[in-house]
Amino acid sequence: MKDEITGFPRPRQGPAAISLAHGAGGKLSARLIEEYLLPRFANQHLKRLEDQATLAISTGRIAFSTDSYVVAPIFFPGGDIGELAVNGTVNDIAMAGARPLYLSLALIIEEGLPFTDLERILDSVQKAARQAGVAIVTGDTKVVERGSCDKIFINTSGIGILAEDICLGAEQIRAGDKIIVSGSLADHGMTILTSRHRLALENSLQSDTAPLADLVQTMLAAAPNLHALRDPTRGGVAMTLNEFAGQSKLGMVLHEESLPIHDTVRSACEILGIDPLYVANEGKLLAMVPAAEADALLRAMRDHPQGREAAIIGEVSTQHAGLVTMITALGASRVVDMPVADQLPRIC
Amino acid sequence: MKYLADFRDPGLARALLAEITASVTRPWTLMEVCGGQTHAIVRSGIDQLLPASLKLVHGPGCPVCVTPIAYIDKAVELADQPEVIILTFGDMLRVPGSNGNLLDAKARGADVRMVYSVLEAVELASQRPDRQIVFFGVGFETTAPGNAMAILQARRLGLANFTILACHVLVPPALRALLTSPTNRVNGYLAAGHVCTVMGLADYQEIVDQFQVPIVATGLEPVDILAGILAAVQQLEKGEYRLENAYQRSVTTTGNSHAREVIDQVFMVCDRIWRGIGFLPASGLAIRPEFAAFDAEQHFRLRATAEPDNGCQAGQVLQGLLVPSRCPHFGGRCKPEHPLGATMVSSEGACAAYYRYQGVVATNEG
Structure with missing residues (x-):
């Protein structure tokens, strides 16, 4: 009509x-x-x-x-x-x-x-x-x-x-801080990639898109001296930690074995030759927190629906200032460089 | 995936490392042939954990890296034709040709798409009869069966708008070239497990017999690689040279006979120029004349061009003669964001592996 x-x-x-x-x-x-x-x-x-x-x-x-x-x-x-x-x-x-x-x-x-x-x-x-x-x-x-x-x-x-007294940012990060991620890595980016190429993987992947504001309020209550928060979207955890390293002029040290990555996501990354550290997340955050408050923060996060799989994945060091390094599962150390270009365009 | 986790098990890896360390009494140099192995080694840090007298050098087994500039130029030339949609693997998009790369062509308006499988190109060709669909297919014996299958499928579907710009290379001729080089200092070889899975081991037995060097078919996970290194070291320490299969969960003596038949049906052995290494006779695969309709070089009558020289030392790197971080251009004129050669681009390239996982620390500390 x-x-x-x-x-x-x-x-x-x-x-x-x-x-x-x-x-x-x-x-x-x-x-x-x-x-x-x-x-x-x-x-x-x-x-x-x-x-x-x-x-x-x-x-x-x-x-x-x-x-x-x-x-x-x-x-x-x-x-x-x-x-x-x-x-x-x-x-x-x-x-x-x-x-x-x-x-x-x-x-x-x-x-x-x-x-x-x-x-x-x-x-x-x-x-x-x-x-x-x-x-x-x-x-x-x-x-x-x-x-x-x-x-x-x-x-x-x-x-x-x-509130006036909340002041989070890369400039607050100190050597000795623990690096906490609120959950599993690379879910969103790998979901987009596999659905774009219609790759039929055995278990379906799901984007992790979710609002994190309530989790953040819970975190601020549990760790009043929280130093910095950032959500590792494009470029993934590697990109965000490289930004933190560059801005704080400190070294970020990751532990490969501590990284929470779902088996289905890991499989998809293996098949496609993609490093999950560089893949986008949409419902996850990275927290930089003084070591003294890290355990309390982790407990509080794990009690929240958006933080059930939260994990301490590394710490801040004065060594290798400005760089992100990773202790591999075999015990060697390697650089986690800033990504050159998006592994996948138009993920968000 | 749990299955794969066993081959990354830190406990198993440490036990193998201890056994390697206990076995080595003299300096040895081993070459891992495959670029995927190079990345696994540097990514897991195996090279840092081996005894100092055991050196690993990186081989020519990165298909993106050895694809001649002339083929990148041909791909760019095709991409610039308005009726063409060119599809290829992600790494190929950033490899520099003599006049920019495929991403530059895309920015100019060319229709360039990244795919994960050649079959996506066949599917697109059947959906878009109004366009010429060209798949830029490179790789060793591992990607050749897929591309051969794509051509057979396109013929079955009667597609007149599907072609492959094929630049396949073969591992054994490259190994022979390295072994006959007067500068060769490699004592033993870790053969690329995936290539052996397809092709079997017969070619490598001939090389072992002729050159009297140990060759160990080796997988791509850290535990696989350490098992391959241990097998090679044990042979060298005993003064033996044998063909050994340290990747038995995947490699058989005869390989994948169906894949080999498909390769033989569609491709024939041809001479190839390898980027950075040069002309190697009978070292590649070309599309057979009966499938000329699916050969982009013939369909579009592409001209052969000479290989330009931009100072890139990738040839030395690919032959194990130069450690990437010692290259005068490493990290300066040549970085992943502005590479001189493909070895700095590809996810299997040795220079990219060094730059990404080691180089900055080395530079920082040095």
């Missing part, structure tokens, strides 16, 4: 796919917002439909972060681009020790995206936002010509608040 004014098909009744008119700022754009977006994300800020959201700020400081999501495929085992877009920005904010509160949601949609796919993605955004306790308070939708983007790209920016 065609719209009486634009002549274009209506979203609900007729067409199965997004058209350029849905991004043209006219009636179809308005309907897209009213029928697809508002019902899912309605809150006092978004409902006003102003050009911006105005938010009251309590005392303390603001953590602010932005990220764009271009993952292919947009649906993958364990998640989709919508869930990733919420959790990714929520986690970036949480790594400051902040409580994420508000997100913006900007969609760049390729014409021809089936409405069923859009609905599935928006349902995921809604579910993930609810789980993470954040409200979507402002947004934007653009539709581009076929070939100008790959199905859908999403940008989210987010705001969180944190």
Whole structure:
């Protein structure tokens, strides 16, 4: 059924796919917002439909972060681009020790995206936002010509608040700190890779995409002197630890035998010749903590659903400053260099 | 995977290391032929744990590394043709040719895709009859059966838009070349277990008999490699030279006869230039004339080009004559992000292995 004014098909009744008119700022754009977006994300800020959201700020400081999501495929085992877009920005904010509160949601949609796919993605955004306790308070939708983007790209920016006395960062890292990872490595990247190449491995892999803000609050309570947090997404644990090593001018020493890696992920990495240390994670964090608080922190993390497989994987040293090294299972030592390029493009 | 874990067991590895250390009474130099073995050695740190008088040198068994620049150039030339989609393994995308690599071509607008299996290329060819699908297939005897199967499958499907730019090389001729070189100082060889799994051991028996050196078919996990080293050392200490199979869970004397038949059906032995090493007669595989329709070089009438020289010392490295970190360009003009040669790029390349796992520490401490 065609719209009486634009002549274009209506979203609900007729067409199965997004058209350029849905991004043209006219009636179809308005309907897209009213029928697809508002019902899912309605809150006092978004409902006003102003050009911006105005938010009251309590005392303390603001953590602010932005990220764009271009993952292919947009649906993958364990998640989709919508869930990733919420959790990714929520986690970036949480790594400051902040409580994420508000997100913006900007969609760049390729014409021809089936409405069923859009609905599935928006349902995921809604579910993930609810789980993470954040409200979507402002947004934007653009539709581009076929070939100008790959199905859908999403940008989210987010705001969180944190107390004055929380100060996490690479500059806080000290020699003797323990390196803790909140769970198994490389689940997300290997899931994307195997689903992109449709490799039928014996056990299905699942992305680990998850919000970490609540885990971080638990960690701050258990280890008040926590030094630094970062989520090892692109470039994996190797990339994040190399950043820490470079910024702190200290050496990061890993123990190969302590790394938590699921057998299915390890198998997939073996078959494809990929080092799990360099593979992206989406629901994991690395914590740098004074040795005196490490055991208490580890216990607290393991009691939390997002930290059940947390493990101490190494420590900070004054030796080999600026480098990441690893004690291998055989007892030798080798460098874990910064990755040159992504092993796999467009994983998030 | 639990099965594989046994071959990484630190306890087993330490026991083998102790036995190797107890066996060695004189200096020996062993070559691990396969680049996968090189990476496993450096990654697990086996080279740091061996007795000082036992040296490992790295062999020519990295297919990406020995693929001539001329073939990279041919792949780039094909990629730049608008009707072509070129597919290859990830490592090949970054290997420098004389005028950029395949990623540069992709940035210019060429349709270049990374795949994990040649069968993805066959599938794409059947889905996209409007495009020419070229698979850039390199490798030793291990990847040849897959590429042969792909050609047979393409013929069965009647595909007129699927070709392979094939640059296959063979291990035994390279070993013979190393053994006849006057600069050779290798006392024993760890043959590449995966190649032996496909081809069997007959070729290696001939080399052992002719050159009177120990050759041990060796796997790619740390415990496999240490078992291979121990077997080679024990022969050398006793003054013996035998062909030995230290990878019996995978290698049989006759190899995989079905894979060999498929290779013979589609490929024939040809002369090849090896990057960094030079011309080796009867050292490669070319697509047989009856399958010319699936041979990208014939289909697109590609011209032969000469091998340029950019100062890369990979030939010395691939022959075990130069340790990567001693190369004048190592870590300076030549790094993984701007490599002079393929040995700095490939996940099996010796220079990349050194740079990634050792080089920086060595440089830092030195």
